[in-house]
Amino acid sequence: MRAIILAAGLGLRLQQPPGEQFPKCLLRFDGVSLLERHLQMLEAVGVDEVVLALGFQPEQVEAELTRAGRKVPEIKLNPRFDLGSVLTVHTVADALTRGGDVLLMDADVLYDERMLAALVAGEHANRLLIDRDFEAGDEPVKLCLKQGVPIELRKQLAVGLDYDMIGESVGFFRFTEAAARRFAEIVAGYVDSGRANLPHEEAVRDLLLERSHAFDTADVTGLPWIEIDFPNDVARATKEVLPQLQRPALQEALKR
Incomplete structure (x- = not known):
C-alpha cells in the first residue's frame, strides 16, 4: 500500500506574516510537525511507501525531514501550487497508477491514529471516512450516503438531495489499483479541459457518481x-x- 500526502499549498488562510510563511505540514503541535505525525502513523500501520506532493517551499519540508533524521521519501513537485489541488494530484499520477492500493491524504490534518487504522483495514478496498458530528456551514466537505452508498461529496449540496446519512469527509481516501487508475484519468481530464484550479474532491466525486467502482x-x-x-x-x-x-x-515517540 502506498500513501500520497498532498502538501503543496500556500496556506493563505492561516494569515501567516509576509516573509514568514511555511508549508502547513510543518505546523508543530507538542513539538512535532504534522508531517512527522503522518509518517510515524503510516509506519505504525505498515505503510512504508510514501510520496510527498509538494509545491510551496519544498526545501523547508526536506530540511524538516533531515532534521527529524528521516530519509527523504519520493517527492513530486507542483510548480503551479497556487492553482487547485487537482493539478497537484495530476503531478503524482505515476504514484496513483503504478499498482496496489493507494491512500490519498491531505497533509493539514491533526488526527487520531484509529482513523488511519480504519482506512487501511482489510485488503483491496475503496474507502472514505465519514464523521457524522460536524459543524454546519459551507466549509466542511459533506459526504452523503443513501443505503450505505456514497451519493454526494461536496461543500454545497443541491436542494432536495435525498440521503439517509450525512457527515464530513475527513479528506483521506483509499483506492484500489483499478479505482486509482480511473481516478488519475478523471484528474487528467480536468487538467486537459482547463479545470486544474478545482479541488481534487471534485474528481473524487466524479469517480463516486459514475459507480464504476x-x-x-x-x-x-x-x-x-x-x-x-x-x-x-x-x-x-x-x-x-x-x-x-x-x-x-506514540506521542512521546514522535517527540524523540
Whole structure:
C-alpha cells in the first residue's frame, strides 16, 4: 500500500506574516510537525511507501525531514501550487497508477491514529471516512450516503438531495489499483479541459457518481481530528484535539 500526502499549498488562510510563511505540514503541535505525525502513523500501520506532493517551499519540508533524521521519501513537485489541488494530484499520477492500493491524504490534518487504522483495514478496498458530528456551514466537505452508498461529496449540496446519512469527509481516501487508475484519468481530464484550479474532491466525486467502482465508508464519529485552514483551527488543534489523541506512548515517540 502506498500513501500520497498532498502538501503543496500556500496556506493563505492561516494569515501567516509576509516573509514568514511555511508549508502547513510543518505546523508543530507538542513539538512535532504534522508531517512527522503522518509518517510515524503510516509506519505504525505498515505503510512504508510514501510520496510527498509538494509545491510551496519544498526545501523547508526536506530540511524538516533531515532534521527529524528521516530519509527523504519520493517527492513530486507542483510548480503551479497556487492553482487547485487537482493539478497537484495530476503531478503524482505515476504514484496513483503504478499498482496496489493507494491512500490519498491531505497533509493539514491533526488526527487520531484509529482513523488511519480504519482506512487501511482489510485488503483491496475503496474507502472514505465519514464523521457524522460536524459543524454546519459551507466549509466542511459533506459526504452523503443513501443505503450505505456514497451519493454526494461536496461543500454545497443541491436542494432536495435525498440521503439517509450525512457527515464530513475527513479528506483521506483509499483506492484500489483499478479505482486509482480511473481516478488519475478523471484528474487528467480536468487538467486537459482547463479545470486544474478545482479541488481534487471534485474528481473524487466524479469517480463516486459514475459507480464504476464500489466504495465503502468507515464511520469515525467521535474520534478527535481537525483540518487546519484558519488561525482558530491552530488554537483548537492545540487545546481540544491534541489532548484527546490516543496512545500517549506514540506521542512521546514522535517527540524523540
